[in-house]
Amino acid sequence: MLAGLAPLAAEMVPLDQALGRVLAEPLESLLTLPPWDNSAMDGFAVRSADVVGATGDHPVRLKVVGESAAGRPTTVEVTPGTAIRILTGAALPDGADTVIPVEDTDAPMGAAALPESVGIEASRPPGAHVRRVGSDLREGYPLLAAGTQMSPAAMAVAAAGGHADLAVHRMPRIAVLATGDELAPAGASLAPGQIPDSNSVGLGAQGRESGADVQSLGISPDNLAAVVDRLRVGLAWADVVVVSGGVSVGAHDVVKDALDAVGQVDLWRVAVQPGKPLAFGRARAEGRPGQVLMFGLPGNPVSSFVTFELFVRPVVRRLAGHVDLIGRDSVRATLTEPVSKSPARRAFLRVRLERGADGGWIASLAGGQDSHVLSALAAANGLAIVSEDDDSLPAGAQVEVIRLR
Numbered sequence: 001m002l003a004g005l006a007p008l009a010a011e012m013v014p015l016d017q018a019l020g021r022v023l024a025e026p027l028e029s030l031l032t033l034p035p036w037d038n039s040a041m042d043g044f045a046v047r048s049a050d051v052v053g054a055t056g057d058h059p060v061r062l063k064v065v066g067e068s069a070a071g072r073p074t075t076v077e078v079t080p081g082t083a084i085r086i087l088t089g090a091a092l093p094d095g096a097d098t099v100i101p102v103e104d105t106d107a108p109m110g111a112a113a114l115p116e117s118v119g120i121e122a123s124r125p126p127g128a129h130v131r132r133v134g135s136d137l138r139e140g141y142p143l144l145a146a147g148t149q150m151s152p153a154a155m156a157v158a159a160a161g162g163h164a165d166l167a168v169h170r171m172p173r174i175a176v177l178a179t180g181d182e183l184a185p186a187g188a189s190l191a192p193g194q195i196p197d198s199n200s201v202g203l204g205a206q207g208r209e210s211g212a213d214v215q216s217l218g219i220s221p222d223n224l225a226a227v228v229d230r231l232r233v234g235l236a237w238a239d240v241v242v243v244s245g246g247v248s249v250g251a252h253d254v255v256k257d258a259l260d261a262v263g264q265v266d267l268w269r270v271a272v273q274p275g276k277p278l279a280f281g282r283a284r285a286e287g288r289p290g291q292v293l294m295f296g297l298p299g300n301p302v303s304s305f306v307t308f309e310l311f312v313r314p315v316v317r318r319l320a321g322h323v324d325l326i327g328r329d330s331v332r333a334t335l336t337e338p339v340s341k342s343p344a345r346r347a348f349l350r351v352r353l354e355r356g357a358d359g360g361w362i363a364s365l366a367g368g369q370d371s372h373v374l375s376a377l378a379a380a381n382g383l384a385i386v387s388e389d390d391d392s393l394p395a396g397a398q399v400e401v402i403r404l405r
């Protein structure tokens with residue numbers, strides 16, 4: 001599925017819209033920060049040689065010749081025997097090499113009027129409480145690597161580095177189509193034989209959570225021509241079309257034929273539980289260059305969720321430019337109860353992961369493990385992996401668990 005798949009092209013976005021996006025190019029700092037030596041404290045900028053040996057009992061008295069405040073630097077120089085009142089973030093005046101915090105002087109704290117003189121009650125070596133020019137960022141130096149997902153901290157450092165726009169990969173577009181004669185839109189009143197279409201909602205949310213722009217193609221009946229029609233709408237817009245349902249071996253399962261009709265099916269059925277009847281293929285995009293990846297996911301809601309997580313999410317993350325295609329932590333955990341599964345398929349059990357008495361992770365089944373049990377999926381915070389080589393595991397067995405949140 002990932003073979004030959006490159007990240008989408010770069011586009012410029014304003015910084016305030018870049019949260020969650022992935023950098024397409026390395027970002028350099030356009031600025032040096034701090035731009036000049038400045039004070040880390042409120043106090044007095046002095047020459048350290050002037051205050052050697054100063055104590056509360058033997059203060060050194062200096063004449064106060066000015067003030068340097070944040071945004072209001074002074075041009076007055078600190079000459080021997082003088083001090084300049086300085087506020088946090090303000091430029092260190094010429095001549096000064098250290099800052100004496102106001103707590104170590106006889107000056108009243110927070111006073112508005114500038115005192116005529118100040119008694120310095122402690123000495124400081126050169127450089128004390130001074131934040132050096134460039135001690136955070138340097139102009140022309142790397143700020144963030146290509147492939148970085150913009151976190152709040154990355155947003156802040158990009159702003160500090162002087163950027164107003166960022167080159168990020170275009171967001172992958174996912175079109176989601178639900179198929180099934182029994183489906184009604186979520187929240188609609190249900191006629192006899194109908195159930196809510198929960199997959200459109202769940203898959204759409206998984207798409208957005210994995211960093212994509214998602215559009216719904218609605219609900220199609222189990223009818224080849226109808227599914228093909230909706231697929232073509234998706235092929236005109238999306239990078240990835242995700243179809244749910246109708247991909248198994250039932251009499252009304254038309255999705256594989258529909259994928260074949262608009263493109264080609266590369267793969268059908270994977271040895272996972274839940275989610276065996278997954279189909280994957282590609283089609284030419286409609287009315288524009290490029291290809292569209294197509295997933296036929298099983299209709300059972302837990303199967304559609306798990307197969308999106310395992311197969312669609314890495315594809316979306318590759319398109320979005322992520323380096324880490326999984327984007328999930330996994331931990332080793334101890335099963336609190338015995339589990340069993342189908343032979344020769346890798347199982348992804350819906351579990352609750354918690355810290356045990358000894359601080360290690362323990363995993364318990366979050367509820368029924370049949371592929372229709374959405375309530376157990378919603379109660380789970382992890383997927384415990386059981387190897388295709390095991391048919392069952394005893395309580396106390398160690399498993400790898402993918403943390404879902």
Ligand code: AMP
Nearest residue numbers: 178180197198199200245246298299300
């Ligand atoms: P299918 O894969 O079409 O054979 O469907 C398997 C099971 O999943 C059936 O019980 C369907 O009713 C159910 N199902 C299919 N699509 C959806 C959907 N969009 N939302 C909720 N359940 C669905």
Ligand code: MG
Nearest residue numbers: 180245246299
């Ligand atoms: Mg169906």
